[in-house]
Amino acid sequence: MEKTLMLGCDAIARGAIEAGISYASSYPGTPATQILEYIAKNSNVKAEWSVNEKVAYEVAYGVSLTGRRALCSMKHVGLNVASDPFMTSAYLGVRGGLVLAVGDDPGAYSSQNEQDSRFYASFAKIPCFEPSDIQEAKDMTYLAFEISERLGLPVMIRSITRLLHCYGPVSLGSINSEKEIKLEKNPDYLIAVPKNVVRLHRELNKKQEKIKEIIKEYEFNKILPGKGKIGIIACGITYLYAKELEESLPILKISAYPVDEDLIKNFVTTLDEVIVIEEGYPLVETIARKYSLNIRGKLSGDLPLEGELGVEPLLKIFGKLKSFETEDKILLRPPTLCPGCPHREFYKALNEARPTFVTGDIGCYTLGANPPLTAIDTCLCMGASISKAAGVVSQGIKRVAAVIGDSTFIHTGIPALINAVYNKLNLLVCILDNSAVAMTGHQPTPLTGITAKGEETKKIDLVELCRSCGADSVEVVDPYDKKATYEAIKKGLDNPGVNVVIARRACILLAKRLKS
Structure with a gap:
């Protein structure tokens, strides 16, 4: 085939x-x-x-x-x-x-x-x-x-x-x-x-x-016979890690849950030692330890509890991991905002306005936390920026800004904005509207008026949406206009109530694509 x-x-x-x-x-x-x-x-x-x-x-x-x-x-x-x-x-x-x-x-x-x-x-x-x-x-x-x-x-x-x-x-x-x-x-x-x-x-x-x-x-979970008294329990993709060893060891391949504990028991009790490999938490290893004391894995300290496992730790256990000199390693390059990114220009204006505290959110703009901008003080989860800011200002702290993206605001930011208005808080909400879910590949949002199939649909008006949530003021700025952006941010920080500044300019990569 x-x-x-x-x-x-x-x-x-x-x-x-x-x-x-x-x-x-x-x-x-x-x-x-x-x-x-x-x-x-x-x-x-x-x-x-x-x-x-x-x-x-x-x-x-x-x-x-x-x-x-x-x-x-x-x-x-x-x-x-x-x-x-x-x-x-x-x-x-x-x-x-x-x-x-x-x-x-x-x-x-x-x-x-x-x-x-x-x-x-x-x-x-x-x-x-x-x-x-x-x-x-x-x-x-x-x-x-x-x-x-x-x-x-x-x-x-x-x-x-x-x-x-x-x-x-x-x-x-x-x-x-x-x-x-x-x-x-x-x-x-x-x-x-x-x-x-x-x-x-x-x-x-x-x-x-x-x-x-x-x-x-369906035999999703099965024992693959091998030689010797050392065995491997491999979950999901870690089965391929086990095959990288090029050893004829007994393997219990796990591909479905819940796992039949009798299958694990029958496997581990016939071996002198069992290595459990799984990406994520030690779910299967915990079960295996009920039936044998000779289990090696994350709980024993032989494999790391955090980070992606990959094949390297397993190769190391079997003495098959090649050593690399420092100069052969690729230096890590942390992600940064793209050259010309409108978020970069917004953060410059925000820093100049000197807010007391800035709560961030999930998206491209999270990279504003990195040097040289260092513009965000906290990031928790999708839609949490406004809620976190509400908690901070509820304790009497002034000039607090919440930064959130256009898609993230639609995702879970709207209830938080309504909550801030309802509870009569004083804070600035900055919505960075770049016309896409940019970090994951420029998918459209309800604010763009385009569906997943590329068809035109109704376009949600972000300004009217914020006003209908009860925001005391809503101002739209072009982040490339640094002076206007700075003035809008400063006014939003200094004025009472819930003030919204929408920094609107398409993602630099999306803008280039639209022109071509």
Whole structure:
């Protein structure tokens, strides 16, 4: 069969397309952004950028209620935003297959933490599949929809940056037709109110054995025989790390959760020593330690608990890691704002206005925290800048500024702005409008009036939106006009109430593209 070279993100997207999905949703977030982009560009499937991950998941769940299949994709911290509907959807169940593709980021290459989404799947009591290569990424996604419908549960595909952003050969399959609409009312199973939830939770608990049976049926987790009394438990992509050793060792390959503990017990109790390798937290290692004292991994200190694991620590354990001289190493180059970036000019004006404290947010403008600008004092998560500023000024501190991007403001900044107005606070909100979700690849937003498919739609007016939230003043400036920007910032810092300054100029890279 002819194979095609595909990105990991694209392989997941292709698996969903072959499964006959009718809908795909996401909010841009590295390393999972390209999943929706592939579907939007390479299929007739309705693909949408949502304003945030919570909305993305809720719409996908709504599609599932019609009996049709839906894919929702996001990065790991996006699952925090979507966790409310995600957790409860396991109680209510699904009708059409619903798959949640999550991109974890061990090493925090483009993220604010290194959380492990496998624990979310365990918390929600749903199946989680973790592919080890690009082909498995496509195949597991395809199967996930079938298994979702067999169980009546959402299914998670968990992968990491290294796999999602690498290429590999993939055998493509045929594309199934989308399912017929079958929307049925069933309030006892679809309404999460106290009289239903305990019963639904009980039924979810009863499904756990069936989940394990299905995982066993598809042989997602299996023992690969080898020689010697040292074995390896390899989870997801770490199976490829184990193969890099070029050793004929026994390997327990883990690709699905929850893991049958008897399988782990049978493996570790026949060996003198077992090395557990997994990207993220020591989930499987913790289980293995229940059945053997001879377990090496993150909890034993043989492997690092933080950062991306990669193959190097495993090679080191087996004495196969080549040493490199310092001069052979590539020097780290931290990311910086692009030359000509409008955010750079805004921060120059902000620094001159000398705010007491500046709360930052997630996006390109976060790089304003780096020298030589050093313009941001804190960064927590998407949409938190305004809320953090509200907390600071509530204690009587004056001349505080919150900096947030246009897409991030739509994502989760609006409720925070309303909250600040409602509680009669005095602060400056700076919205840096560069006409795109620039850091993840210039995806459109509701403020641009362009959909994920490139179609024109209604364009949200940011000025009117801020005014309708109750802002005391809203002023739009061009950050290239340093004097006007400085004066607007200074006035916003000095005046009482909630004042908004919108620094509007397209991303320098996007502007060049629009001109060409």
